[in-house]
Structures are given as C-alpha cells and as structure tokens.
Amino acid sequence: MTVTTVADSGSSAPTIASSPRFWRRLLRRKLAVGCLAFLAVIIGIAIVAPIVMPDVSGQFAGDLLGARQGPSSAHWLGTDSLGRDVLERLLVGTRITMVGVAEALVAVLLLGVPIGLVAGYLGGKADRVVSWLADLTFSMPSIIIILVVLSVFPQNMAAAMVTLGVIAAPGLMRIVRSATLPVREELYVAAAQVSGLSRRYIIFRHVLPRIAGPIIVQSSLLAAVALLVQSGLAFLSLVVPAPEPSWGGMVADGVQTIVLQPWLIWPPGIVIALTILAFGLLGDVVRDATAEGWSTTVTRRKKRRVATRQAVSSDDKALLSIENLSVVFDTRSGPVPILDDVNLTVRPGETVGLVGESGCGKTITAMAVLGLLPGTGRIAAGRIRFNGQDLSALSDKELERVRGSQIGLISQEPMISLNPVFRVGWQLTQAVRTHHPELSRRQAKRRAVELLRLVHLPDPERVARRYPHELSGGMAQRIAIARALAGNPKLLIADEPTTALDVTVQAEILDLLRELQRTEDMAILLVTHDWGVAADLCDRAVVMYAGQVVEQAGISPIVYEPRHPYTEALLAANPHAHEMDGDDKTLPAILGMVPKPGEWPVGCHFRPRCGYAIPECAESAIPLAIPAAGHETRCIHKDFLER
Numbered sequence: 004m005t006v007t008t009v010a011d012s013g014s015s016a017p018t019i020a021s022s023p024r025f026w027r028r029l030l031r032r033k034l035a036v037g038c039l040a041f042l043a044v045i046i047g048i049a050i051v052a053p054i055v056m057p058d059v060s061g062q063f064a065g066d067l068l069g070a071r072q073g074p075s076s077a078h079w080l081g082t083d084s085l086g087r088d089v090l091e092r093l094l095v096g097t098r099i100t101m102v103g104v105a106e107a108l109v110a111v112l113l114l115g116v117p118i119g120l121v122a123g124y125l126g127g128k129a130d131r132v133v134s135w136l137a138d139l140t141f142s143m144p145s146i147i148i149i150l151v152v153l154s155v156f157p158q159n160m161a162a163a164m165v166t167l168g169v170i171a172a173p174g175l176m177r178i179v180r181s182a183t184l185p186v187r188e189e190l191y192v193a194a195a196q197v198s199g200l201s202r203r204y205i206i207f208r209h210v211l212p213r214i215a216g217p218i219i220v221q222s223s224l225l226a227a228v229a230l231l232v233q234s235g236l237a238f239l240s241l242v243v244p245a246p247e248p249s250w251g252g253m254v255a256d257g258v259q260t261i262v263l264q265p266w267l268i269w270p271p272g273i274v275i276a277l278t279i280l281a282f283g284l285l286g287d288v289v290r291d292a293t294a295e296g297w298s299t300t301v302t303r304r305k306k307r308r309v310a311t312r313q314a315v316s317s318d319d320k321a322l323l324s325i326e327n328l329s330v331v332f333d334t335r336s337g338p339v340p341i342l343d344d345v346n347l348t349v350r351p352g353e354t355v356g357l358v359g360e361s362g363c364g365k366t367i368t369a370m371a372v373l374g375l376l377p378g379t380g381r382i383a384a385g386r387i388r389f390n391g392q393d394l395s396a397l398s399d400k401e402l403e404r405v406r407g408s409q410i411g412l413i414s415q416e417p418m419i420s421l422n423p424v425f426r427v428g429w430q431l432t433q434a435v436r437t438h439h440p441e442l443s444r445r446q447a448k449r450r451a452v453e454l455l456r457l458v459h460l461p462d463p464e465r466v467a468r469r470y471p472h473e474l475s476g477g478m479a480q481r482i483a484i485a486r487a488l489a490g491n492p493k494l495l496i497a498d499e500p501t502t503a504l505d506v507t508v509q510a511e512i513l514d515l516l517r518e519l520q521r522t523e524d525m526a527i528l529l530v531t532h533d534w535g536v537a538a539d540l541c542d543r544a545v546v547m548y549a550g551q552v553v554e555q556a557g558i559s560p561i562v563y564e565p566r567h568p569y570t571e572a573l574l575a576a577n578p579h580a581h582e583m584d585g586d587d588k589t590l591p592a593i594l595g596m597v598p599k600p601g602e603w604p605v606g607c608h609f610r611p612r613c614g615y616a617i618p619e620c621a622e623s624a625i626p627l628a629i630p631a632a633g634h635e636t637r638c639i640h641k642d643f644l645e646r
C-alpha cells in the first residue's frame with residue numbers, strides 16, 4: 004500500500020479557508036453540513052462514551068450464554084461472541100479509532116505544513132531538497148514500514164499511526180509548497196517584507212491562512228486513509244490489545260463468527276464505511292467551496308495582477324499607457340486577433356524599444372497609438388492613454404490634433420513619406436503651420452530651416468530648396484525627423500528608423516535621436532527588430548511575439564538576464580553580439596516562423612518554437628509573471644522565473 008494524496012485537490016487555489024466567507028460557502032452545501040454533523044457526532048461519542056461507560060474498555064466477557072445474539076430490546080445491536088453489548092463496544096471503541104486517526108493527522112500536519120511552507124516561500128535549494136526527499140518517500144512501501152515499526156513497538160498504536168503520518172507528510176508538503184508559490188508573489192507579502200517583518204511571521208501569519216483551504220481538503224482525505232489503516236491494523240490485532248474495543252477489532256470478531264452470526268460484522272463495518280465516506284466527501288465539498296472561492300479569487304487576482312502589472316509596466320507618471328490592448332482585423336470569416344492584451348508604458352523623456360521579429364505586431368501597436376490602424380483593423384478591447392487623455396475614445400478629428408502635434412512619427416521609408424512633387428522646405432513649412440497656425444508664413448519658413456539645422460543637415464537653406472529625389476537616404480530620414488519635430492511632440496514613434504540606411508548613416512541617425520531626446524525632452528517609442536539599436540538607444544525594452552508582449556524590463560536586465568525563452572533566442576540570434584564577440588560561427592537562428600494571426604497556438608504562443616516547452620505551456624493562456632522588480636515575463640518556466 005502506498006499512502007497517496009490528491010495532488011490537485013485545490014492545491015493551486017489560494018483561498019482564505021479561515022474567513023467567514025469560506026465557511027458561508029461551505030455551509031451552503033447540504034452535503035458539507037451532513038458530513039460535518041456526522042463527524043461532530045462521532046467525535047462527541049469518542050469523548051463522552053468512555054466516560055459514561057467506563058467498564059466497557061476492560062470487559063473481557065459478558066453474558067456468555069447470551070453470546071452472538073441479533074438486535075433485541077435489551078441489546079439494540081446484539082451481543083458479540085463473548086456476550087458483550089455490541090452498541091456499547093461500538094460507542095466506546097470510537098475513541099481509540101479516532102485517537103489513531105488524530106495521531107496520524109497531527110504527524111502529517113506538523114511535518115507537511117511547515118516544511119511545505121518554507122520550501123514554497125524560500126524556493127531555491129530548500130525547495131529542491133524537499134522535493135528530492137518527497138520523491139524518495141513516495142517510493143517507500145508504507146505498510147511494510149508500519150509493520151517493521153510495530154515489530155519494534157508491539158501493540159503501540161501511536162507508533163504505527165505517527166509512522167503513517169510521517170510517510171504521508173511529503174504528499175502534503177508538495178501541496179502546501181505549490182499553494183505557497185503564488186501567495187508569496189502577492190503584493191501584501193512584498194509589503195510585509197518591505198516593512199521588516201520576520202520571515203517566520205510572514206510565513207505563518209500572512210501565507211498560512213491563505214493556503215488553509217488545500218490543507219483542510221488534504222487533512223480530510225488523509226483522515227479517511229488513516230481510519231482505514233487504523234481499522235486494518237486493529238482488525239489484525241496489531242495495535243489495540245484485548246479487551247479494549249475498537250471498530251477494526253469488532254470487524255475481526257464479526258469475521259470469526261460470520262457463519263454463526265453474520266450480523267456482527269455489520270455494525271462496525273457500516274460505521275467505518277460511513278466515517279470514511281464522511282471524511283472523503285467533506286474533502287470533496289471543501290475543495291468545491293475552495294474552487295468556488297477561487298473562481299471569484301481569480302477575478303480578484305486578475306484585477307490584482309493588473310494592479311501589479313501596472314506597478315511594473317505603467318504608473319501615474321506615464322506619458323503613454325497602453326492598457327490591455329487587443330486589436331482585431333475584421334475578415335469575412337470573422338474578426339482575426341492581431342494584438343492580444345498588450346500592456347506597455349512610456350514615461351516622459353524615456354526611450355522604450357519595441358522589439359520582436361517581423362509580424363509580431365510592433366507596427367500595429369504603434370499604429371494603434373496613432374489611431375492609424377490599416378484596413379479593417381480596430382481596437383477590440385483595452386485603452387490607450389496619452390498625456391492624461393484616452394486616445395481610443397477620441398474622434399478622428401480630435402486624434403488628428405494629437406497626431407503630429409503631440410505624437411510624431413518617423414517610419415522605415417522616409418523617402419516614401421515625402422511628397423516627390425514639392426520642395427522639402429515647402430513640405431516642412433506646411434507641417435509647421437499645421438501645428439502652429441499662429442505663425443505667419445515667413446515665421447513658419449524660418450522655423451522649417453531651424454528644424455533642418457536641428458537635425459544637423461549642412462546648409463539647411465539649400466536643402467530646403469531640394470526635391471525629395473535629390474536627397475540621400477540619410478538626409479531623407481533627417482528631414483522626416485525634422486518634420487516629426489514640427490509640432491514639438493512629447494512622444495516620437497520611430498518605426499524601424501534606421502533599417503533602410505547604411506551602417507554609418509544608421510549610427511548618425513541614432514546619435515541624432517539620442518541628442519534630440521535630450522534637448523527636446525521627448526519620449527521615444529522605438530520599433531525595431533535590432534537589439535543593437537535597442538541597446539544603444541533605449542532605457543527599457545518591450546519584447547513582442549505573435550501579438551503579445553512576452554517580456555519587458557530595463558534594457559540591461561533584459562539583455563543580460565532575459566526571463567523569456569523568446570528573448571533569449573532573439574538575443575542569441577543578434578548579429579551584433581556575434582560581431583562583438585569576434586565569433587565567426589554560424590549565427591543561431593530561431594527555428595520555425597512567427598505564427599500568423601488566427602493561427603496562434605493555445606497557451607504560450609512561442610511554445611512550438613521553444614526548446615524549454617513543457618506540457619503546462621499548452622494548457623491555457625500564460626499570465627504575466629513578475630520575476631523581479633520592473634521585470635515582466637509571459638513564461639511559466641521555473642528556470643526563467645528563478646534566474
């Protein structure tokens with residue numbers, strides 16, 4: 004026999020089982036009330052019966068002439084093989100049976116709960132050692148060990164039941180550990196740490212009450228197992244010496260006389276079966292009540308998650324705040340999701356890089372901010388707050404006023420964005436007048452030349468007289484930047500601004516952007532697939548994959564300690580890193596392709612290409628985790644979360 008525990012019995016459901024709400028939920032269930040009432044009666048009998056009937060325990064024999072009688076008015080449940088009253092022995096025998104159950108439970112709780120709590124809360128080595136010990140104990144044959152203990156301590160029920168508890172403890176440890184993991188990430192636990200409370204205090208006062216639900220479920224199920232084991236050992240006369248009555252011993256008596264009086268097996272058999280059933284069913288209903296609480300807790304946790312996320316990826320000072328943004332493209336076969344729950348923020352004066360392979364949704368994110376979604380694209384959920392206003396709620400006209408004057412855009416193809424039939428100066432002057440209608444034509448012209456000087460174009464007056472086809476790529480990009488600056492924007496969206504340029508010009512444009520950001524006090528949202536560019540320019544990076552933000556953090560942590568396999572793979576495939584290393588080996592590529600919108604896999608979108616994928620990655624949508632302050636990752640992989 005192996006002592007098993009139900010590993011999923013609400014282990015992941017951090018509910019406050021000690022709260023009145025939990026008890027209200029539990030007591031709404033008739034089955035729970037029935038089980039609790041039944042067990043209360045059994046415990047009451049265990050306490051009272053030996054006091055009321057003190058002689059029964061030591062009674063070796065009763066009326067031998069009236070032995071093996073069926074139920075009668077004198078003996079409601081009949082008499083046993085030695086003429087003793089079955090009902091009296093059943094009632095008095097309740098105590099020793101329940102004491103056996105209690106001994107096993109105390110042992111399992113004393114070992115399983117604290118060790119599981121410490122392993123879950125501390126993690127790392129402590130966790131690994133506990134898991135290893137748990138695995139070791141699982142492979143041990145429990146009943147053999149109990150029999151060995153009984154050979155050393157004959158007829159010692161306490162020794163046998165405590166051994167059972169010790170053997171069952173690793174199962175409870177695991178459940179407590181996994182229930183502790185999400186609780187330790189809660190904000191209030193972090194707040195308790197910050198306020199200097201001791202670990203012991205936090206574990207037992209903050210974490211333990213939150214995981215009481217799974218512990219109650221397990222205790223109930225373990226009580227059923229303990230009762231079965233105690234009855235079995237008593238049946239074999241291994242733990243309760245005669246003439247002490249016990250339920251298991253009474254079953255043994257009934258078995259011996261089964262031919263002469265089959266009735267004797269029924270009373271103890273029924274009571275054992277009903278009590279095991281009550282423990283088992285109570286475990287079930289507690290789990291249901293916990294799960295019901297969990298579904299509401301999930302909603303609350305979701306909100307908390309958002310709150311936590313906002314603590315990382317957004318704050319009140321944010322200039323741009325994209326919150327839970329989902330974008331779809333309407334097609335004949337229905338809406339196709341392009342962006343899924345995108346969250347990111349840009350603070351004033353900050354440069355944030357939006358990194359990812361082609362087709363991940365970087366440009367669509369930028370276009371959504373500008374209210375310029377192409378084709379049938381539309382915002383399906385979420386909002387975009389910019390400088391205190393909700394952009395997603397603005398009309399086209401209102402958005403036009405924001406675009407350019409408050410948010411500027413430079414794109415990958417500056418040449419295409421300039422009208423080939425008008426001189427550069429004229430186009431710039433128009434841009435200045437659009438954003439500053441108060442300026443005269445002459446003043447606007449002067450401002451246009453100033454802008455050309457600002458972007459370090461030599462001889463700006465002459466450049467102003469040129470047509471776009473007379474410009475080089477680098478010059479065209481500088482002019483595009485100058486035009487984006489015409490409205491003195493607070494935020495510049497730069498969509499792959501250097502991709503079409505040669506390397507030296509790329510470096511000049513990046514220098515220019517860095518300088519402008521400082522002098523013009525402008526935030527930049529830089530869309531790029533190039534880590535070199537992101538590392539050169541950005542304070543923070545947001546990594547996108549298949550319509551989702553999969554990781555975001557400060558540029559150093561994300562480059563040196565990526566917490567998502569996609570970021571790690573993207574960094575490994577970065578040609579700049581290899582150039583810097585002098586590494587002439589083949590550049591590692593990420594196998595496979597970014598899945599098309601509408602073909603995203605269930606669970607983690609990166610799973611089919613991920614070398615670390617485990618079955619859980621395919622189960623459901625991966626929530627954002629916060630492995631370190633200011634760092635978010637959409638990965639459940641332990642190796643990445645615990646780096």
Ligand SMILES: Nc1ncnc2c1ncn2[C@@H]1O[C@H](COP(=O)(O)OP(=O)(O)OP(=O)(O)O)[C@@H](O)[C@H]1O
Nearest residue numbers: 332341360361362363364365366367368377378600
């Ligand atoms: N007008 C459109 N209609 C339908 N789907 C579109 C449209 N524009 C973009 N998409 C799809 O949206 C997804 C995200 O595109 P997006 O251009 O934002 O990716 P990206 O990460 O910026 O890549 P790139 O580096 O190529 O610009 C892609 O799968 C693309 O096919």
